[in-house]
Amino acid sequence: MKKAIIVILAACLLSFTLFGCSRELPYPSNDGKIYIDYIATNLTSIHDMKVGDSIQFYAYAFPKNAVDTTLIFRSDSSNIVSITQDGLAKAHRPGMAILGVAAVKGGFCVGSIMRVSE
Numbered sequence: 001m002k003k004a005i006i007v008i009l010a011a012c013l014l015s016f017t018l019f020g021c022s023r024e025l026p027y028p029s030n031d032g033k034i035y036i037d038y039i040a041t042n043l044t045s046i047h048d049m050k051v052g053d054s055i056q057f058y059a060y061a062f063p064k065n066a067v068d069t070t071l072i073f074r075s076d077s078s079n080i081v082s083i084t085q086d087g088l089a090k091a092h093r094p095g096m097a098i099l100g101v102a103a104v105k106g107g108f109c110v111g112s113i114m115r116v117s118e
Contacts, residue, residue, distance in 0.1 A: 036069060036103040038062040039110050043073075043101055046113045049081065049091040057087035059101040059110070070104040081114045091116040 041059040049055065061069040073083045077097035083089040089099060094116050102109035
C-alpha cells in the first residue's frame, strides 16, 4: 500500500514537471478573461495494459466558454506507451509510462501511470 502511494505521488510530481502544470495561475486572475479551471477525463489512476493493447481516453475542458480550451495529450515514454492527440493510447513494449493531458492555457493537467506487461 505504501509503495503504491509513493509511486502515485512520484508520478504526480513528474507529471507536474513534465507537463508544466502548476497550482499558481499562469495568467492574470483579474484580466476579465475566462480560463480553464477543470479537466474532465478518464485518464486517472493506474492503468494496466499488455503489449499491443489500446485504450481510448477522453478529456474535456471547462468552462466551455474559456479563452482557449485546447488540451494536449502527452507520454513521458512514447516508446512504451504512445498517445495521439485524439487520446488513443497504445502499448508498445513492457515498462511504465506516465500519460497526461494538459490545458494549453489554464495551468491544469491530469496524469496517469500506465503499466505495460507482455
